[in-house]
Every structure is written in C-alpha cells, then in structure tokens.
Amino acid sequence: MDALQIDQENLEGLSEEYRQAVMAYHRNLDQRAAARSDDPQMPRLAMPKEGMGAASALTQYQTLIEPNLAATLGPRYWGFITGGSTPAAMLADGIVGSIDQNPSTPADSITSSVEQQVIEWLREFFNLPAAFEGVLTTGATASNLLGLICGRQFAGEQQGLDIAKAGMQGANIEVFSATAHASSVKCLGMAGLGQEYTKIATLPDREAIDLLALEQALANSQAKGKIVIANCGTVTTNDFDDLSAVADLCERHHAWLHVDAAFGLFARCLPDKAHLAKDIERADSITSDGHKWLNVPYDCGLFFSRHIDKLETSLSVAAPYLAVESSSPTFMNRGIENSRRFRALPIWFTLTAYGTEGHKNIVANNCLRAQQLANWIEQSSTYELLSPCQLNTVLFRRQSSTRHTALDLQNIDNKKHLKAINETGEVFLTPGVWQGKYGFRAAISNWKTTKDDVLRVIALLEKLSND
Numbered sequence: 001m002d003a004l005q006i007d008q009e010n011l012e013g014l015s016e017e018y019r020q021a022v023m024a025y026h027r028n029l030d031q032r033a034a035a036r037s038d039d040p041q042m043p044r045l046a047m048p049k050e051g052m053g054a055a056s057a058l059t060q061y062q063t064l065i066e067p068n069l070a071a072t073l074g075p076r077y078w079g080f081i082t083g084g085s086t087p088a089a090m091l092a093d094g095i096v097g098s099i100d101q102n103p104s105t106p107a108d109s110i111t112s113s114v115e116q117q118v119i120e121w122l123r124e125f126f127n128l129p130a131a132f133e134g135v136l137t138t139g140a141t142a143s144n145l146l147g148l149i150c151g152r153q154f155a156g157e158q159q160g161l162d163i164a165k166a167g168m169q170g171a172n173i174e175v176f177s178a179t180a181h182a183s184s185v186k187c188l189g190m191a192g193l194g195q196e197y198t199k200i201a202t203l204p205d206r207e208a209i210d211l212l213a214l215e216q217a218l219a220n221s222q223a224k225g226k227i228v229i230a231n232c233g234t235v236t237t238n239d240f241d242d243l244s245a246v247a248d249l250c251e252r253h254h255a256w257l258h259v260d261a262a263f264g265l266f267a268r269c270l271p272d273k274a275h276l277a278k279d280i281e282r283a284d285s286i287t288s289d290g291h292k293w294l295n296v297p298y299d300c301g302l303f304f305s306r307h308i309d310k311l312e313t314s315l316s317v318a319a320p321y322l323a324v325e326s327s328s329p330t331f332m333n334r335g336i337e338n339s340r341r342f343r344a345l346p347i348w349f350t351l352t353a354y355g356t357e358g359h360k361n362i363v364a365n366n367c368l369r370a371q372q373l374a375n376w377i378e379q380s381s382t383y384e385l386l387s388p389c390q391l392n393t394v395l396f397r398r399q400s401s402t403r404h405t406a407l408d409l410q411n412i413d414n415k416k417h418l419k420a421i422n423e424t425g426e427v428f429l430t431p432g433v434w435q436g437k438y439g440f441r442a443a444i445s446n447w448k449t450t451k452d453d454v455l456r457v458i459a460l461l462e463k464l465s466n467d
C-alpha cells in the first residue's frame with residue numbers, strides 16, 4: 001500500500017495527532033513571541049520523491065514550521081488590523097477544510113443557502129436595510145475590487161456603454177477619494193480605471209474628506225461617469241468621511257458611492273460609536289472584512305451592494321454545465337472565483353455560538369482597551385499620541401529627548417524604538433506615519449486582549465522608554 005492509502009485507512013488516528021498538534025500551539029501561545037523579528041526561512045530541502053506519509057509530514061511541520069510562526073491568534077499581536085479567531089469560528093474552519101465543499105453554484109448542497117443566511121444575519125448585525133445583497137470574498141481587497149467593478153458598470157451605462165461586454169475603450173470615468181486605502185489603489189489598477197485617481201483634500205489635521213473640495217471636484221469634472229470611494233475607518237488615524245454629506249453629493253452628481261468600511265462598519269454595532277458610520281446605507285456598495293473584527297480565520301471578506309445586478313452583469317459565468325435552478329444565489333456570479341471556499345461556515349458557527357451580543361462585546365472591549373492604552377500615553381512624559389483614539393487603534397510615538405531635534409532624526413529614533421519594542425516579542429506593533437511623523441500603531445482587534453495585556457505592554461513601554 002502507498003502512503004495515501006495507509007493514511008486514508010488511519011484517518012481517525014491521524015486526525016487525533018493533528019488535533020494534538022493544534023492544541024499544543026494553543027497551549028503554548030503565551031510563551032511564543034507575538035511576532036518573529038528575525039525573518040525565519042525554510043531550509044532548502046529537496047522536494048520529496050517518495051512521500052513520507054501524513055504522520056511524518058506532521059513531525060516535519062512541528063520541527064520546521066510551527067516554531068517559526070507568529071502568535072497572530074494571541075492577545076498582543078497588534079500589527080496591521082489583525083482579528084483573532086473565536087473558538088467556534090476556528091474549529092469550524094477546520095471542518096471547512098475537512099468537508100471540502102464548493103459553494104460556486106447552489107442546489108446540489110445547502111452551502112449556498114448557508115452563505116445567504118450569513119449575509120442576511122450580517123446585514124442585520126450592521127443594521128443595513130434588506131435592499132443590500134452580498135457575497136463573501138477573500139478579504140477587503142477583493143471586496144473593494146467588486147465595488148469598483150460595480151461602479152465601473154454603472155458609470156459605463158451612464159454613457160451608453162456595457163463595460164463588462166465591450167471593455168473600457170471609449171469610457172470616460174473619473175474616480176474621487178481623499179484617503180483611499182492602498183488596496184483600493186491596487187484595485188483601481190486591476191479594474192482598468194487606473195491607479196491615479198483624483199485625490200480630494202482632507203479637512204485640516206484629519207484624514208476625512210473636505211466636502212467643499214469634493215463638491216468642487218465633482219462639479220468641475222468633465223467625466224461622463226463618476227465613482228467616489230469614501231472611507232469609513234482609515235488605517236492610520238481611524239478617521240471617517242461624513243457619509244451623509246458625501247451621499248448627498250454623489251446623488252446630486254450621479255456618482256457611484258463605494259464605501260471602504262473594512263473594520264469601520266463594526267462601529268455601527270456600538271451605541272456610542274454608531275454615529276461614525278451613520279448613513280452608510282446610502283452607499284451603492286460597501287466593503288468590510290470578516291478576518292478582522294468579526295474574528296473569523298483568514299481568509300474572509302464581506303461585500304454588500306444595493307445594486308447586486310451590476311455585480312452579476314459584470315461577473316456572471318455563462319456555461320450550460322453551470323446552469324442551475326435554486327432559490328439561493330449563484331455566488332460564483334458575484335465574485336472573482338468560480339470555485340469557492342465554504343467560508344460562510346465559520347461565520348455561521350461564531351454567530352450561532354456567541355450571538356450578536358457576544359460579537360458586540362468583542363468590538364466594545366477592543367475599543368476600551370485601545371482607550372486604556374491611549375489614556376496612559378496621554379499622561380506619559382515619554383510617549384505622545386499622534387492623533388486622538390477614536391476606535392480600536394492607537395497611533396503614538398516616543399517624544400524626542402531634546403526639543404530641537406530635527407523631524408527626520410526623531411523619525412529615525414522612533415523607527416529604531418519600534419524595532420526594539422517588537423524584538424521583545426511581548427507585543428507586535430506596525431508603523432504609521434502621520435503628518436510626517438513616524439509612529440507606532442497598536443490596532444486591537446482580537447477578542448482575547450484584556451486589561452492585563454494592555455498593562456503588560458504599558459510596563460514594557462515604560463521599561464524601554466529611555467533605551
């Protein structure tokens with residue numbers, strides 16, 4: 001018998017061994033460095049000719065790979081905006097790999113119907129009207145691409161073009177945004193709209209859009225089709241465009257309004273933060289993320305639109321062998337991929353296990369922990385906030401020891417300081433540059449982060465403050 005047959009016969013025993021390996025990772029998460037700072041690499045082993053079987057492969061994983069992982073699931077990985085994973089979501093994701101379903105077309109199993117239910121639940125969680133239909137994606141980047149593809153189709157129709165069919169030739173479309181996320185810029189390129197969009201000024205000392213500047217740009221534009229990318233939660237300072245006013249302008253100037261709310265959409269589930277994302281339901285399309293603040297495993301993004309027909313017109317797959325009759329959507333007609341992961345299942349599990357209350361608590365607690373850190377920094381004589389803490393991200397830096405240090409020297413000092421902080425393995429922070437000042441971002445998005453974790457990081461910052 002070959003290794004494949006033997007493994008299949010021993011599937012139960014193997015799954016126990018694999019489960020133990022996963023549990024060991026979890027048990028030792030607290031001893032693991034939040035992130036590695038030494039850029040670990042695989043040894044250049046020859047590709048196996050004769051396979052070694054799943055048990056030996058696991059041993060190799062445990063020696064070569066597992067020790068060199070980051071503690072992204074741990075409570076002090078505060079880099080980027082990294083969600084944790086709830087127990088139910090994490091275990092469900094293991095089921096997804098093990099049952100290997102493909103919700104591309106419905107009818108031959110219940111998976112597309114589960115995805116539809118999850119989209120309806122999330123719509124309710126975010127307080128969006130039923131006019132919004134949606135699809136699960138690989139992340140906010142993919143969702144931003146879908147939003148731009150919809151906007152492109154809409155803008156084409158305004159000038160008598162069916163861009164999905166005829167392409168961009170002759171199309172005249174202008175895109176406006178103040179602080180478009182880097183992923184949106186990438187998507188503008190992918191969508192054929194060009195990365196060089198019309199950059200609108202921001203309000204003074206803010207990342208939010210200057211409405212007068214937007215109004216002028218829209219009024220002066222000669223373009224026959226217009227798309228506005230509004231921001232609901234910017235990564236550097238967590239700022240929010242005034243969505244009501246932006247929606248008014250888009251209506252008046254017949255522009256498609258896409259809102260990037262990768263994590264900002266979650267503000268809508270907290271009474272004291274909901275105003276930040278007020279009127280997002282006036283958007284034509286909305287991006288959000290599951291693998292960030294919903295705390296489901298990678299990869300999982302969310303996309304909603306009031307005009308899902310624009311998406312289906314652009315992305316429908318026409319082939320007789322793919323035609324089905326079902327009361328569930330054909331999700332491959334709403335996304336980039338034909339074959340798709342059953343990423344609805346971890347969301348279904350986590351919402352079923354912890355409910356909307358449990359998930360609101362995650363968001364609320366993360367905001368409190370960010371505020372706790374920000375309060376300490378505000379009182380510190382060594383560190384300073386670079387912008388006020390609005391949500392779950394704290395942007396700060398070390399103050400310079402002498403008052404007249406040039407900005408570039410301050411920045412070099414802070415770059416070194418960030419490296420020193422991360423090298424302790426106690427916490428992982430990523431950089432953020434605001435108004436020319438190099439700082440550190442602590443983005444708290446994991447359900448596990450407690451008051452004590454923040455105190456531990458404060459103690460570390462205190463200890464390193466004069467190094």
Ligand SMILES: *Cc1c(COP(=O)(O)O)cnc(C)c1O
Pocket residue numbers: 081138139140141142181183184233234235260261262263289301
């Ligand atoms: C994280 C983020 C993205 C990109 O999301 P991915 O899930 O990494 O693709 C886009 N926009 C904003 C505002 C984000 O925070």
